[in-house]
Amino acid sequence: MKRLLILAGMALSVGLAQGGTLTLYTSEILADVNALVEAFRAQNPGVQVQVFRSGTGEVVAKLRAELEAGNPQPDLLWFANEDFLRELAGKGLLRRIPPTVPGYPVQYAHGGGLYYEVRLLYNVIAVNTQRVREAPTSWRDLLKPPFPGLLAMPDPNFSGAALATLGTLSQRLGFGFFEALKAGGMRIEQSNPVLQQKLARGEYGLAITTDFGVRQEVAKGAPLATVYPRDGAILVPTPIAVTSWSKNPELATRFLLFLLSPEAQRLFAERGYYPVMPGAPKPKGSPAQVVGIRARFADSETLSRFNALFGLRR
Structure with a gap:
């Protein structure tokens, strides 16, 4: 499978300075990521989100190479390799985001907020x-x-x-x-x-x-x-984390927290995932x-x- 690099949306030059840019490295299904990115951008006009998407193995290999070269790029990491995120956390390379979302099951805020399950x-x-x-x-x-x-x-x-x-x-x-x-x-x-x-x-x-x-x-x-x-x-753990080297950590945190919002949780359910937030709708045809x-x-x-x-x- 070819690696994919997309630019989500064409921000107006006036809004770009206000909105900022995020880079997300992920193994999640691209169509699902795009839907979430567009919903996030609708609430944050002028924001750009660059998405590198491939299988978990290739995403991890790309980031390892960037770390070795001293030039890591992503603001956000979202893939199915909790062991690698634990490794990064042990090196102080993930930003702690306090679990403050009302009702969020705290067992899914790993390391006290170093990385989060969002569905x-x-x-x-x-x-x-x-x-x-x-x-x-x-x-x-x-x-x-x-x-x-x-x-x-x-x-x-x-x-x-x-x-x-x-x-x-x-x-x-x-x-x-x-x-x-x-x-x-x-x-x-x-x-x-x-x-x-x-x-x-x-x-x-x-x-x-x-x-x-x-x-x-x-x-x-x-x-x-x-x-x-x-x-x-x-x-399968598939958590998301904000990196310590992020150039825009506040915006990255905002994206992470958006994934726990009612709108994002509804989008997850519509695309077949179990939402992580209590009270969110379940995917159609899924067992309770x-x-x-x-x-x-x-x-x-x-x-x-x-x-x-x-x-x-x-």
Whole structure:
């Protein structure tokens, strides 16, 4: 997937000095980010937001290179790699934003406000109902005889959510779980969006993927269903943080807090995500309650074993 650099909106020259500019590095779906950026700009005329979007692995690699060169660019970081954000926080490279939003669940303000969850997403089992008649109900069900050759998941080198799948299920079920899936013909696609589109077309019958993306495909008419495994859907941390080197920290903080506003939380729900704020609407077609297990991202040794198993190269 090509890296994307967009400029959200064309600010008037008069408003630019008043509004300011932000740079966001993210692995979030670009269309969803654009919708949120435009809603933010409607409340903040003259603001420009530059967005670099790619898979989590590529976003982290880009920022590491900039840090090594002594020239980091983003004001805001938003991707599925809590371990890397924890690393940055330990070096004093994230700005603490006190959790002052009324009603915000304080357990999602990590490090006392160094980075925030702004909506929730889960890794689940997605099913093409035209190819699979009896859906699995647990992660272990994916090993049963009816499913070999039908399953795929994203590449954990590229997708932070897939890295969470690999780490969490390796810890809970053992790495042999993935060895058995490989023996049963599981395939690897680069990203969740690519995988979900192929699942919708019937190229696969099952996928380990993100719940919101499945709902977005269903809204387009795809014959898909979402299974939240009874042994726990994987709650993937995807927090947002303001960097310590930000040239416009007040505006960056304003963007972060906007994502917790009723308008932004409604936009999240409309696009298939669970809002993080109590009382916000739930996404259409979603269960009221989910049995979730907090993700654990795979370490480098587990990722290397996975790469060797599936013949992947970084």
